[in-house]
Amino acid sequence: MTIWNLLIREILHRKLNFALAVLSVMMASGSLIGSITLLRIHDIHTVKLLEQKHAELEQRMARLKDDTRKAMLKLGFNVVILPKDQNLSDWYANDYASKYMPEEYVHKLANSGIVTVRHFLPSLQQKIEWPEYKRKIILVGARGEVPNMHKNPVKPMVQPVKKGTINLGYELHRSLGMKVGDTVELMGRKFTVHDCHKERGNKDDITAWIYLAEAQELLDKPAQINAILALECLCVGEEGLPIIRKEIANILPGTQVIERGSQVIARAEARTKVEEQARIAIEKEKIAREDLRTARERLASILMPVVVTACAVWIAVLGFTNVRARREEIGILRAIGVRSRHVMLMFVSRHVFLGILGGTIGFVAGLLAAVYFSAAREGTQIQMTDMDLSWAGLILASVGGATVLAVIAGWIPTIVAARQDPADVLRDDN
Amino acid sequence: MLEFNNVSKWFNGAQGKVTALKEVSFSVRPGELLAIRGPSGCGKTTLLLTAGGLLRPSDGQISLNGQDPYTLSPEMRSRLRARNIGFVFQQFHLIPYLTVRQNIMTASLAIPQKEASEKAQQLISRFGLEDRADHVPARLSTGERQRTALARALLNEPKVILADEPTGNLDEDNAQTVFGYLSEYVSDGGCVLLVTHDTRAAAHATRSLQMSRGQLVE
Numbered sequence: 164m165t166i167w168n169l170l171i172r173e174i175l176h177r178k179l180n181f182a183l184a185v186l187s188v189m190m191a192s193g194s195l196i197g198s199i200t201l202l203r204i205h206d207i208h209t210v211k212l213l214e215q216k217h218a219e220l221e222q223r224m225a226r227l228k229d230d231t232r233k234a235m236l237k238l239g240f241n242v243v244i245l246p247k248d249q250n251l252s253d254w255y256a257n258d259y260a261s262k263y264m265p266e267e268y269v270h271k272l273a274n275s276g277i278v279t280v281r282h283f284l285p286s287l288q289q290k291i292e293w294p295e296y297k298r299k300i301i302l303v304g305a306r307g308e309v310p311n312m313h314k315n316p317v318k319p320m321v322q323p324v325k326k327g328t329i330n331l332g333y334e335l336h337r338s339l340g341m342k343v344g345d346t347v348e349l350m351g352r353k354f355t356v357h358d359c360h361k362e363r364g365n366k367d368d369i370t371a372w373i374y375l376a377e378a379q380e381l382l383d384k385p386a387q388i389n390a391i392l393a394l395e396c397l398c399v400g401e402e403g404l405p406i407i408r409k410e411i412a413n414i415l416p417g418t419q420v421i422e423r424g425s426q427v428i429a430r431a432e433a434r435t436k437v438e439e440q441a442r443i444a445i446e447k448e449k450i451a452r453e454d455l456r457t458a459r460e461r462l463a464s465i466l467m468p469v470v471v472t473a474c475a476v477w478i479a480v481l482g483f484t485n486v487r488a489r490r491e492e493i494g495i496l497r498a499i500g501v502r503s504r505h506v507m508l509m510f511v512s513r514h515v516f517l518g519i520l521g522g523t524i525g526f527v528a529g530l531l532a533a534v535y536f537s538a539a540r541e542g543t544q545i546q547m548t549d550m551d552l553s554w555a556g557l558i559l560a561s562v563g564g565a566t567v568l569a570v571i572a573g574w575i576p577t578i579v580a581a582r583q584d585p586a587d588v589l590r591d592d593n
Numbered sequence: 594m595l596e597f598n599n600v601s602k603w604f605n606g607a608q609g610k611v612t613a614l615k616e617v618s619f620s621v622r623p624g625e626l627l628a629i630r631g632p633s634g635c636g637k638t639t640l641l642l643t644a645g646g647l648l649r650p651s652d653g654q655i656s657l658n659g660q661d662p663y664t665l666s667p668e669m670r671s672r673l674r675a676r677n678i679g680f681v682f683q684q685f686h687l688i689p690y691l692t693v694r695q696n697i698m699t700a701s702l703a704i705p706q707k708e709a710s711e712k713a714q715q716l717i718s719r720f721g722l723e724d725r726a727d728h729v730p731a732r733l734s735t736g737e738r739q740r741t742a743l744a745r746a747l748l749n750e751p752k753v754i755l756a757d758e759p760t761g762n763l764d765e766d767n768a769q770t771v772f773g774y775l776s777e778y779v780s781d782g783g784c785v786l787l788v789t790h791d792t793r794a795a796a797h798a799t800r801s802l803q804m805s806r807g808q809l810v811e
Binding site for chain 1: 638639642645647667668671672674675676678679680682684687688689691695698699700701702703704705709745746749757
């Protein structure tokens with residue numbers, strides 16, 4: 164018979180007391196390990212989540228860029244070719260050029276074999292006082308598209324204004340009460356109203372379109388134009404503009420190229436906006452995850468001492484219960500010569516044993532509970548191998564910490580047992 | 594073997610000083626069974642615990658195998674008790690979760706010995722407990738429990754057995770059996786100090802003393 168035999172048999176005899184004490188240690192240890200694991204899973208999940216969102220963003224941006232490229236290929240975009248000496252500030256301010264270039268430029272361009280532009284629309288524009296009606300209008304002389312000779316003939320994008328006809332902007336025909344078929348006089352020449360445009364809400368509403376040659380005559384600019392609108396420029400994405408500029412500059416050195424109503428820029432801006440929003444969303448997610456972690460950490464830091472203290476008190480109570488139940492046993496053992504330090508060893512060993520057992524179960528339970536909780540609550544799929552935790556340190560903290568907790572909690576009952584006077588017990592029972 | 598010299602013991606309680614033993618002197622030699630008889634509360638158990646090194650006397654001296662146990666450290670006193678004394682109590686004080694065999698062997702916790710198991714087996718046979726060797730106390734009769742307690746007291750081959758009302762809970766047959774074993778032990782050279790109020794003890798004792806109010810009366 165040894166102290167260890169006695170210890171094991173006593174534990175087997177008072178299973179409930181021992182099981183409750185183990186459960187208590189397990190709770191303390193499991194809470195600690197569960198908290199640490201939960202926080203670690205949270206960190207890993209956060210990294211994975213953010214990585215996934217970054218990847219999604221990259222994919223989305225790549226897709227958007229590709230879509231833009233494809234859209235640009237299909238739609239093209241428009242550029243305006245202006246005389247080289249045109250002051251752009253004036254052009255932007257007036258929306259028409261004050262300098263002129265030969266109409267022949269458009270033919271030169273059409274015959275050049277240029278591949279990046281499909282349609283050319285020469286025009287002569289000028290703000291004038293409509294002498295017959297005493298009001299300012301923008302007079303546009305247009306002759307329709309000059310086809311790109313190098314390309315296969317395609318359907319014209321803009322229908323030409325026929326000779327002797329006039330197209331009127333909304334404000335003009337509305338305020339003057341004109342309709343299609345009416346005859347109007349412009350600078351002493353009669354025109355038949357061919358088209359009355361719908362309201363556009365821009366300068367087009369005060370614009371009158373006539374045939375280019377007639378405009379040249381009226382404005383005294385023979386064979387002169389001040390802009391060529393190049394439509395459906397075919398290029399690849401936003402990098403296309405410099406290519407077009409370079410190509411046109413080679414053909415028409417006396418011109419400059421301005422992008423008009425750029426869809427590319429709009430798309431690029433939209434894309435940048437989307438990217439910015441996505442990055443803000445990711446940043447917000449990151450901050451939210453960090454806040455959640457802080458909250459969880461704070462909760463754990465409040466809860467842990469409470470749980471550990473409650474468990475320690477419970478272990479101590481169970482320890483006292485055990486000592487009380489074994490009062491007679493301790494008395495007789497001391498009477499037959501078992502030393503008090505052996506009695507002490509017996510109780511300390513009991514607490515060490517329950518600490519190791521509770522700590523081990525608590526370690527496994529805490530780990531599994533944290534993984535299960537995270538999976539059930541947040542849908543995380545973290546493998547044990549993903550968690551680069553110091554397992555040795557955790558096991559030591561769990562099992563070692565639980566053992567220390569159990570021994571400390573059981574220390575007073577142990578001292579009470581070791582100091583129990585056998586004479587008191589034996590005298591009371593007789 | 595065991596000698597009391599003017600041993601007194603008093604307790605300071607809420608109602609003042611209570612004298613449990615008053616100048617008690619006697620000795621028990623090997624081969625002697627000394628029965629100290631007296632009514633309940635006369636100080637018999639106090640005398641026995643004092644003799645066993647478990648209750649320090651307030652005055653006087655005790656000699657156990659030539660040594661005063663109360664001059665020794667608690668550790669040494671435990672050792673002296675383990676080597677020299679066997680206890681038998683009215684309430685048996687068996688450990689409830691151990692079998693008869695294991696209860697007997699608890700005495701070896703104090704003095705580890707290789708042959709403890711064999712000795713325990715011999716005692717089981719000697720006390721007629723073979724059929725009950727693997728039973729826990731709850732499944733034993735009172736006579737079997739007391740025999741188990743007696744076997745436990747004898748495992749370390751003590752020089753003195755201190756018995757406190759060992760037959761108090763036993764019927765006539767079992768009481769006779771216990772007395773028989775004690776007599777046998779005495780005839781083998783041991784000595785027994787028996788405190789009891791059982792008048793039957795006198796028949797088995799080599800000497801009897803009467804105790805009254807903490808004092809011995811011849």
